[in-house]
Amino acid sequence: MLERIYPEYMQSLFTNREKELRLLELIKEKVITGKPARISFFGLRRIGKTMILKESLKRCLKAKSGIKGAYLNLEEFTTSPEDFALNYVGRTCFWTLGGKQLETYLIPEKLLISVPEEIKDDVSNFLIMLRDEKVNRTNLLNFAFGFPSLLSIKLNIKIMMLLDEFQKILELKRFRGCKNVISLFRGKIEAKNVGYMIAGSAISIMHDMVSNNRSPLFNQFREESIEYFDKIASRELIRKLIRCDIKTKDVIYKLSNGHPFYINAIASRVNILNSLFEMKIDIELVKRAYVIEALSSKGDIYKHCEYIYDVSLERAKYGNSLKAVLKILTNKPGLNQSELARRLKITQGAVRTYLNELINVDLLVEKDNQYFFKDQILRYWLSYRELGTELSEKPREKVLYELVRDLEERYLRASSELGRAKEHEFKSRLEDKYGLKLSNYLSKDGQIELDLIGRKGRTTYIFEIKWRNKPSNYKDIKKFFEKVKSSEFKGKKRMFFAAKSFTDGARKYAGRSGVELIEEIAAI
Numbered sequence: 001m002l003e004r005i006y007p008e009y010m011q012s013l014f015t016n017r018e019k020e021l022r023l024l025e026l027i028k029e030k031v032i033t034g035k036p037a038r039i040s041f042f043g044l045r046r047i048g049k050t051m052i053l054k055e056s057l058k059r060c061l062k063a064k065s066g067i068k069g070a071y072l073n074l075e076e077f078t079t080s081p082e083d084f085a086l087n088y089v090g091r092t093c094f095w096t097l098g099g100k101q102l103e104t105y106l107i108p109e110k111l112l113i114s115v116p117e118e119i120k121d122d123v124s125n126f127l128i129m130l131r132d133e134k135v136n137r138t139n140l141l142n143f144a145f146g147f148p149s150l151l152s153i154k155l156n157i158k159i160m161m162l163l164d165e166f167q168k169i170l171e172l173k174r175f176r177g178c179k180n181v182i183s184l185f186r187g188k189i190e191a192k193n194v195g196y197m198i199a200g201s202a203i204s205i206m207h208d209m210v211s212n213n214r215s216p217l218f219n220q221f222r223e224e225s226i227e228y229f230d231k232i233a234s235r236e237l238i239r240k241l242i243r244c245d246i247k248t249k250d251v252i253y254k255l256s257n258g259h260p261f262y263i264n265a266i267a268s269r270v271n272i273l274n275s276l277f278e279m280k281i282d283i284e285l286v287k288r289a290y291v292i293e294a295l296s297s298k299g300d301i302y303k304h305c306e307y308i309y310d311v312s313l314e315r316a317k318y319g320n321s322l323k324a325v326l327k328i329l330t331n332k333p334g335l336n337q338s339e340l341a342r343r344l345k346i347t348q349g350a351v352r353t354y355l356n357e358l359i360n361v362d363l364l365v366e367k368d369n370q371y372f373f374k375d376q377i378l379r380y381w382l383s384y385r386e387l388g389t390e391l392s393e394k395p396r397e398k399v400l401y402e403l404v405r406d407l408e409e410r411y412l413r414a415s416s417e418l419g420r421a422k423e424h425e426f427k428s429r430l431e432d433k434y435g436l437k438l439s440n441y442l443s444k445d446g447q448i449e450l451d452l453i454g455r456k457g458r459t460t461y462i463f464e465i466k467w468r469n470k471p472s473n474y475k476d477i478k479k480f481f482e483k484v485k486s487s488e489f490k491g492k493k494r495m496f497f498a499a500k501s502f503t504d505g506a507r508k509y510a511g512r513s514g515v516e517l518i519e520e521i522a523a524i
Contacts, residue, residue, distance in 0.1 A: 001095065002061055004102070005071060006054040013240055014055050015260070016233035017048065023224065024056045027195050031158050032065055037195035040166075040210045043226030044362070044375060045201035045308060046261035052226065053162040053199055057095075060160050067158045070095035070148070075165040081137045081175050082130060085144040086111075089126060092148055096159055118154040137177035141184050149191035158193045166198035167205045182209070186216040196221070202315075204360045228258035232447055241267035242274075244281045246442070251283045255290045257376055265300040269293045284404075291403045294381050296391040305381035312361040318354055325354050326363065326373075330383040334370045367470065426465055426498065427452060436461060448487050460493040472497065474505035481513045 023039060030037035041049050053071060060069030070092045077087035090105035093115055104110045108127045115123050126143050129135060148159050169185065172178045189196055198221065200206040210221045229237065234253040235246065237260060256262035269289035273279050293299035316322055328343055329335065335343070341351045355371055358364040365374045373379035384390075391399070427438050436454040438461075443449075452463040464480040466472045477497055484495055497510065498518035510517050 001099070002058055006058060010051070011055075011058065013237065013264070014051055015237040015240065016229055017052055017055075017226075020052050020224065020226070021055065023222075024052070024059075024197065027197065028056075028060070028063075028065070028067055028160060031067060031160060031193065031195035034192040036190065036192065038189065038221045039197050040206065040221035040223050041197065041199040041226055042203050042206040042223070043201070044203070044259070046259075046304060047201075047226050047228070048260050049199040049201065049226050050164055051260075053164055053197060056160070056197065057162055065158075067160055068096040069160045069162060071162045071164065073164040074168040078168045078171045081141060081172055081178050082135060084172060085126075085140045086130060088144040089123070089147050092151065092159075092161070096148075096151060096155075096157065116155065119151065122150060122154075137175065138180075138184065141172075141178065141181060142188070145185050145188035148194045149188065152191060152193040158195075160195045160197065163196065163198045165200055167200040167202040167209065170205070170209075183216045186220065189220065203362045229253075229260060229263070230258060232449060234258045234263060236447075237263055238267060242270055242281060244270075244286075248281065248283050248286055251286050255286070255377075259375075259377070261304065262301060262377055265293050265304075266290050269299070287404045287407055288400060291400060291407060292391060292393065292395065294377065295384055295389055295403065296393050296395070298393045301377060302381065305375075305378050308375070308378060309363075309382065312363050316357050316361045318357060321350075321354050322358055325351070325358060326382060327386055329364070329371060329373060330379050330386065333372045333379065336369050336371070340371070426467075430463060430496075430498075434461060438463065443487065448483055450483070450487065453489075458492055460489045460491065461496065462489065462493060463496045463498060466497070466499040471501040471503045472499040472506050473503045474509040477502075477506050477509045477513065477515055481509075481515055 020041070027037040027039055041052060043049055050073075057069040057071045060067050072088065072091050074084075077091075078084055086108070087106060090111055091102070093099065093111065094102050094105040097115065099105055099114065104114050108130065112120065112123055112127060126140075126147075129140055129143065148161055151157065152159050169181060172181045198206075207223070209215050210217045210223055212218060231250065231253050234256070235249045238244070238249045238252055241264065252263060252266050256266060266286065266289050269292055270281055270285055273285060273289055273292075274281050279285050290301075293301040294305070296302055313319060313322060324344060325340060328340060337348050337351050337355065340355070341348045344351065355364065355366070358371075359366060362374055363378070364371050366372075389403075391403075395403075430452065431438050431454070434454070434456070436456045438452040438454040441448075441450040441453045450462055451465045454461045462484055464476075466476060476499075480497055481495065484493070495513075495515045496518055497515050501519060502510075502517055507517065509515075
C-alpha cells in the first residue's frame with residue numbers, strides 16, 4: 001500500500017524534520033491513550049508537508065502500537081460533495097483495513113462487499129443516501145466526517161487521519177447544502193480514538209481556518225509552520241543526491257534558500273549535465289544548472305514557479321493591478337506602500353488593498369512595513385519572464401554565460417560580499433572586546449557549524465550572530481544551545497548570541513540555559 005504513494009526512493013530522501021516527527025510521535029501517543037490529538041502543518045508548496053505526512057503514515061503502518069494511518073489528499077477528490085464523501089469513506093477504509101487496490105473502495109458496489117460485517121449496515125445506509133435523487137448533502141458529509149470515529153468504535157482500532165491540502169475542503173462551500181462544511185467537520189473530530197493531522201500549502205487560508213476566532217476550527221489544532229532547511233540539513237539532502245564538496249553544497253543552499261524541492265531540482269539538473277556532457281560537478285556547474293532549471297520551460301523549477309504564479313493569481317482579485325505590483329518588486333524588493341504608490345501613480349489605499357491580496361495568496365510577505373516576495377526563486381523566475389526570457393534545455397553557450405554572470409552579480413556576489421563584510425566587522429569587534437582570536441568552525445563530519453569560536457585559557461568562547469531586522473526568539477536561542485550541546489566542546493565554555501534585538505521568550509530561555517546575549521552588536 002505504502003509503495004503506491006511513498007516509494008522507497010522518496011523515503012530515502014526524507015531528511016531532517018526531527019521536531020515535526022517528535023510532534024507526530026506525541027500525537028500518536030495521545031491517540032493511543034485515548035486523548036484528543038490534532039495538529040495543523042502549513043508551509044509553501046513542495047516544501048515538505050506531504051513528505052512529513054507520508055513518513056508519519058509509514059511509521060503508523062510499521063509501528064507495533066496497532067494504530068492505523070489513513071492518508072487522504074483532498075486535492076484529488078473535491079469535485080462534488082458526493083464524490084468527496086465517497087472518497088473520504090472509501091480511502092479511509094482502504095488504509096485502515098489494509099486494502100490492496102484503492103479502486104475497489106471507490107466503487108460503491110465493491111466497497112460494500114469489501115468492508116467487514118461490523119460496518120456493512122452503516123456503509124449500506126451511506127450508499128443508499130449517496131444514490132438518493134434528492135441527496136441530503138449535510139447528512140452525507142456528516143456520515144463521512146464521522147466515519148473514522150464509527151470505524152474506530154466498531155472495529156476497536158485507533159486511527160490517525162492524515163489530511164493533505166486540507167484547504168481544498170472549502171471548495172465544497174460553493175455547492176448547495178454545504179455552506180457549513182467546516183462546522184460539520186468540526187462536529188466530528190472529538191473522537192478520543194482518532195487523531196488528525198492536517199496540512200495545506202495555502203498558508204493564509206490554512207492559518208485563517210485554524211486561528212481566526214470566527215472559524216469553527218479556532219483553537220482546535222496546534223499550528224506548526226514547515227520552514228526551509230537550514231544549511232546543515234540542506235547539506236545532508238544534497239549529499240543524498242550528488243557527490244560534491246561543501247563549498248558546492250553551500251552554493252546550492254544559497255541559490256535554493258534551503259527549499260527542499262529546489263535543492264532536488266538543482267541537484268537533478270547537475271546530474272543530467274554531468275552525465276550527458278561529462279561536466280565536472282563544481283560551483284560553476286551548479287550555477288548553470290540553476291539558470292537552466294529556472295529559465296527553461298522544461299525545468300522543474302520553471303514549471304513550479306509558473307504553477308504557483310498562475311494559481312495564486314487565479315485565487316486573487318484585481319489581476320493586472322497585482323501583476324504591476326509584482327513587476328516592480330521583482331526589480332526593487334523592500335519598497336513600502338508610499339514608494340509603491342508613487343511608482344504606480346495610484347493612492348496608498350489602493351496599493352494597500354493590492355498588497356493585502358498578494359499576502360493573502362502567499363506571494364508576498366511584509367517585514368517592517370516593507371514588502372518582499374515570499375519565495376525568492378519565484379522572484380528570480382518572474383524577473384526574467386517579464387523580459388520574455390526563456391531558454392531551451394541546451395541553451396547557447398554565450399547566452400548561458402551571460403545569465404550565469406548576471407546571477408552572480410545580482411543574487412550571489414552582492415549578498416555574499418555584504419555577509420563577509422559584516423562577519424569580518426563583527427569578528428574584529430568581538431575579538432577586541434573579549435581579547436581573543438576568533439575563527440569559523442565546522443565539525444569534521446560537516447554536521448555542526450558555529451559562527452565564531454575562540455579560546456582564552458581553558459575556556460572556549462562560542463558566538464552565534466543573527467544580523468536581521470526582526471528580533472531573535474527563544475527558538476533561535478534554543479537551536480544555538482542544542483547545537484553547542486551536541487558539539488565537541490564539552491568543557492568550560494561561554495556561549496554568546498548576538499542580535500539586533502530579542503523577544504522576551506528569548507531572554508528567558510537564554511537566562512535558563514546560560515547563553516549570554518549581546519544586543520545591538522554594531523554598538524560594540
